[in-house]
Amino acid sequence: xxxxxxxxxxxxxxxxxxxxxxxxxxxxxxxxxxxxxxxxxxxxxxxxxxxxxxxxxxxxxxxxxxxxxxxxxxxxxxxxxxxxx
Amino acid sequence: xxxxxxxxxxxxxxxxxxxxxxxxxxxxxxxxxxxxxxxxxxxxxxxxxxxxxxxxxxxxxxxxxxxxxxxxxxxxxxxxxxxxxxxxxxxxxxxxxxxxxxxxxxxxxxxxxxxxxxxxxxxxxxxxxxxxxxxxxxxxxxxxxxx
Numbered sequence: 001x002x003x004x005x006x007x008x009x010x011x012x013x014x015x016x017x018x019x020x021x022x023x024x025x026x027x028x029x030x031x032x033x034x035x036x037x038x039x040x041x042x043x044x045x046x047x048x049x050x051x052x053x054x055x056x057x058x059x060x061x062x063x064x065x066x067x068x069x070x071x072x073x074x075x076x077x078x079x080x081x082x083x084x085x
Numbered sequence: 086x087x088x089x090x091x092x093x094x095x096x097x098x099x100x101x102x103x104x105x106x107x108x109x110x111x112x113x114x115x116x117x118x119x120x121x122x123x124x125x126x127x128x129x130x131x132x133x134x135x136x137x138x139x140x141x142x143x144x145x146x147x148x149x150x151x152x153x154x155x156x157x158x159x160x161x162x163x164x165x166x167x168x169x170x171x172x173x174x175x176x177x178x179x180x181x182x183x184x185x186x187x188x189x190x191x192x193x194x195x196x197x198x199x200x201x202x203x204x205x206x207x208x209x210x211x212x213x214x215x216x217x218x219x220x221x222x223x224x225x226x227x228x229x230x231x232x
Contacts, residue, residue, distance in 0.1 A: 013209030014220040046109055058207065061141040077138055077207075079220040082137075084142075084167060084208030085119045085179045085199060 005030050009037060011048075015055060018047045027050075028070070034059065035045040035066035037076055055080045074076060086154050087184070091146035094170040094210075102182040113188040114143025115195035119179040121172045125221065130212045138207035142167065148199035149164045149201045153183065156197070157190045165198060167208055178210075194217050 010023045026040045036068065042049040042081040057064050059079040089105040101127055121133045150163040162184035172178045181198045181231040203223045210221050 012136070012207065013136055013211075016136075017220075058141055059136070061138075061144050063205075064185070079138065079207050080209065080220070082203075082206060082208060083210035083221050083223050084137075084206035085203040085223065 001075065002067060003018050003030050004028065005070075005072050007032070007034065007074065007076055008073075009038060009041060010075070012077065013078050013080045013083070015048055015051050019045050032070045032071045033066065034064050034076075037070060038066070038078070042077065051080050052078070086160060087164075088147070089148050089164040089166070090143055090150065091164075091166040092137050092142050092146075092169060093166060095150055097166050097168055097177040097180045099177070099180045101165060101180065102164035102180055103184075104115070106164045106182055106184040108161035108184050111161045111184040111186050111191075113186065113191035114182060114184045115188070115191035116182045117199050118177050118187045119196050119199070121174050121176055121178055123174045124167055128214055130174065130214060132174060132213050133178060134211040134213065134218075135172060135178060136211070137167065137169045137210045139169075141207045144169070145206050146202075149205075152201065153194045153198060156211065157185065157194045159187070159190050160185045160194050161170070161195070163198065165202065167202075168207065190231065 007026045016022050056079045058073050087106045134204040146165045164182045169178045183191050212221050
């Protein structure tokens with residue numbers, strides 16, 4: 001059954017600063033993938049666009065590939081290249 | 086295996102990490118401490134600010150410990166702590182401690198731990214200068230190929 005679903009996407013580091021928010025609500029046509037979320041983010045926040053090619057997506061605290069499907073209620077995060085340590 | 090994994094905004098305590106992984110079988114404790122330094126690329130750094138995706142970072146630290154246990158089954162303890170928030174020059178931003186019967190495994194596992202942490206931990210570092218700041222990415226392998 002296709003339709004539209006709301007997803008909350010958490011942002012960190014330079015992505016959070018570029019968006020001016022630590023999370024953004026996205027409406028995505030279902031079925032949606034991580035790649036769809038990135039594309040929708042870039043469209044809604046052009047300031048984020050330069051960061052996205054090198055960012056990773058995490059769903060429910062796990063790194064995922066671009067073609068990973070998103071389910072309602074998933075916690076999605078956009079993770080720029082890390083700098084820990 | 087004794088473990089302690091911590092993301093904290095308070096000063097790190099390497100002695101507490103060491104105590105958490107002490108084991109009567111183990112004659113070796115290897116530790117690594119990452120300390121905020123005062124320059125990058127010749128430019129003076131005033132302080133650092135770290136940000137973490139805390140629930141995922143805690144899981145990732147646990148994953149690093151699991152990898153160490155698989156690769157060095159003799160290891161008796163892994164403790165890893167990362168600081169978030171403002172870190173002054175000279176303060177510890179990250180600390181790892183590994184206990185094992187002998188120094189070979191302890192040192193190798195500790196080295197592996199910090200390499201994996203720098204490649205995968207969802208933590209971001211901002212270097213603050215007199216005239217601005219930059220989000221500093223870890224060098225080395227392409228982040229998108231890891232984790």
